[in-house]
Amino acid sequence: MWGAARLTEVAIEARGLEKWFGPFPAVRGLDFTVLSGQFITIFGPNGAGKSTLLRMLAGAVRPTGGEVVVVGEKIGAGEHAWRRRIGVLSHQTFLYGHLTAEENLHFYGKLYGVSQRGERVREMLERVGLWGRRSDRVNGFSRGMQQRLALARTLLHDPEVVLLDEPYTGLDPHAATMLRGVLEQLRDGERTVVMVTHNLSQGLELADRVVVQAAGRWISDEDRSEIEVGEFEKVYTDRVGGAI
Amino acid sequence: MTFVRQVLTVASKDLVLELRSRERLVSMLTFALLIAVVFSFALDPTVRSRDIAGAMIWITIFFAGMLGLGRSFGLEREQDTLTGVLLAPIDRGAFYLGKVTANLVLLLIVDIVLVPVYGLFFQIDLWGQIGGLAVVVGLASAGFVALGTLFSAMAAHSRLGESLLPILLLPLLIPVVFFSARSTQLLITGRPISDVAGSIRVLLAFDLIFLIVCTMVFESVVEE
Numbered sequence: 001m002w003g004a005a006r007l008t009e010v011a012i013e014a015r016g017l018e019k020w021f022g023p024f025p026a027v028r029g030l031d032f033t034v035l036s037g038q039f040i041t042i043f044g045p046n047g048a049g050k051s052t053l054l055r056m057l058a059g060a061v062r063p064t065g066g067e068v069v070v071v072g073e074k075i076g077a078g079e080h081a082w083r084r085r086i087g088v089l090s091h092q093t094f095l096y097g098h099l100t101a102e103e104n105l106h107f108y109g110k111l112y113g114v115s116q117r118g119e120r121v122r123e124m125l126e127r128v129g130l131w132g133r134r135s136d137r138v139n140g141f142s143r144g145m146q147q148r149l150a151l152a153r154t155l156l157h158d159p160e161v162v163l164l165d166e167p168y169t170g171l172d173p174h175a176a177t178m179l180r181g182v183l184e185q186l187r188d189g190e191r192t193v194v195m196v197t198h199n200l201s202q203g204l205e206l207a208d209r210v211v212v213q214a215a216g217r218w219i220s221d222e223d224r225s226e227i228e229v230g231e232f233e234k235v236y237t238d239r240v241g242g243a244i
Numbered sequence: 245m246t247f248v249r250q251v252l253t254v255a256s257k258d259l260v261l262e263l264r265s266r267e268r269l270v271s272m273l274t275f276a277l278l279i280a281v282v283f284s285f286a287l288d289p290t291v292r293s294r295d296i297a298g299a300m301i302w303i304t305i306f307f308a309g310m311l312g313l314g315r316s317f318g319l320e321r322e323q324d325t326l327t328g329v330l331l332a333p334i335d336r337g338a339f340y341l342g343k344v345t346a347n348l349v350l351l352l353i354v355d356i357v358l359v360p361v362y363g364l365f366f367q368i369d370l371w372g373q374i375g376g377l378a379v380v381v382g383l384a385s386a387g388f389v390a391l392g393t394l395f396s397a398m399a400a401h402s403r404l405g406e407s408l409l410p411i412l413l414l415p416l417l418i419p420v421v422f423f424s425a426r427s428t429q430l431l432i433t434g435r436p437i438s439d440v441a442g443s444i445r446v447l448l449a450f451d452l453i454f455l456i457v458c459t460m461v462f463e464s465v466v467e468e
Contacts, residue, residue, distance in 0.1 A: 060327055062467065083333040094328025096257070098264040110253045111332035113245050137264075153328075 009036040011161055011192035012057060016066035019052050019216075026052040028216035029066070034209075036071075036160075037190040039183075041197060041207035045240050049216040050196040051091070054163050057194065058088045071160055084112055087159035089167050093150035097139030101130050101149050104138060105156055112157035124152040129178060143170035151182060162186055164195040168202055180205065200233055214240050247338050254329075254342025259349060261319060268312040269350055276308035276358045284365040293366035298429030301362050302421055306388055306414075308358070309351050313392040314409050316347055317400035326400070326466070336463035340393065344455070347389045355381045368432050376437035377428065383447040384424030390454035391416055397465050423447050 012034040019027040026049040034040055044050045055061040057068055059075045059082070068075040073082035095104050102121060109117040125131040128148040138146060147170050154162065167183075168176055183206050186193055197203040204210065210227055212220040219239050245253070262268055283300050287293060320326035329339060359381065363370040370377060392413055399408040424447060427440035437444075 058331055060331055080333040080335070083331060086331070088331055090324065090327070092324035092327070094325050094331075095323055096261060096325055097322060098261045099257070103260070107253065107257050108328070108332065110245060111250070111329065111334045113333070 011036040013069040018065035039193045040209040041203040044213035087154040089154040102134040250338035251342045255345035258346035279304045313396045314406035337459040340462035373431040394458040
């Protein structure tokens with residue numbers, strides 16, 4: 001339930017959010033709020049506009065219409081200080097293949113102005129199990145290792161809002177368990193998490209709010225406690241099938 | 245982090261990447277040296293090479309430079325690191341100037357290798373004019389890189405990619421080509437630096453205009 005005391009402040013507010021790519025709508029007039037500390041999972045079929053929504057929330061893509069406010073600051077307005085409050089894990093890792101794991105994190109640490117950077121980099125590399133590979137170049141890493149390092153990059157500056165786009169992509173079972181542990185820590189650490197995924201079981205595991213998006217619209221938005229895991233797949237398929 | 249430190253962070257990252265991959269510098273140097281060799285064979289022996297060496301040097305430098313600039317943002321497309329950087333609270337102008345700094349270092353290395361090679365091939369004594377040539381080469385390279393870095397970012401966002409770069413860049417580079425080739429020509433024919441002071445001032449003015457305008461518009465170029 002969202003009844004915890006921490007879930008009172010608004011972390012993300014979207015008003016009339018729209019994105020069109022030429023004549024094609026990706027996101028259509030979304031209005032929603034995400035409370036601080038909430039873990040929200042967004043499901044949806046391919047082309048539903050989930051990744052576009054996440055990119056707009058991150059400030060990576062300008063909305064065609066509407067606006068986003070993250071932790072009280074309007075995205076895209078004036079200075080870029082609000083970017084320090086957001087962490088993004090995308091399909092792409094945002095990592096430089098010719099830099100080592102440690103150099104990548106130091107580079108991003110400098111951009112985000114992370115204090116005591118050396119200690120923080122070590123902490124994050126240990127957290128994702130890559131401290132032993134810190135001096136190896138990223139282009140020698142497996143996809144799963146790169147994804148773990150990308151997670152470390154995402155959380156390096158301790159963002160208040162974490163946006164995850166298919167975070168389990170390329171992870172082996174061990175790494176997926178590690179990621180689950182990190183996500184649990186985020187939830188328990190009162191971070192606001194928005195996760196986009198196709199994987200119903202992984203998406204439902206940690207969420208306390210579940211949204212289904214299709215054709216750029218939210219077709220359902222429910223408290224996790226109202227969802228029966230066993231029936232959700234059928235309900236999801238019916239809803240998505242009816243919306244597209 | 246201060247603006248200057250942001251610039252240096254981006255520049256040093258690009259230079260470390262280049263040091264490890266050697267993608268750009270090797271192709272720029274190889275291309276520039278090959279062009280110099282081709283010119284040395286293609287020229288009519290009755291033509292006084294020092295009369296046209298200035299133009300040849302700058303044509304070679306700018307085309308070799310375009311090879312390197314094309315990859316400047318191309319390397320940010322792998323794993324979409326450009327988006328990764330733009331998601332950070334970095335001043336977009338600092339990001340642009342960091343790229344310019346790294347690109348300028350690479351182009352100056354090409355200049356330092358190429359200009360003496362032309363001196364050797366065309367039997368021109370450059371030592372007597374080394375100070376003046378260094379000023380002209382530095383200013384012209386800075387102007388080229390300032391404009392080229394912006395257009396490299398535009399080309400990286402385009403479906404045409406790196407092939408768009410020369411189409412965008414060359415027309416606007418004509419003044420820089422003209423004044424750099426002209427002043428280089430005068431210097432290698434033995435004229436004193438005071439004779440090219442006007443051209444140097446024009447090159448400096450172009451550098452400042454390009455740097456200021458490109459820094460201001462860079463954000464609108466890279467933001468989706």
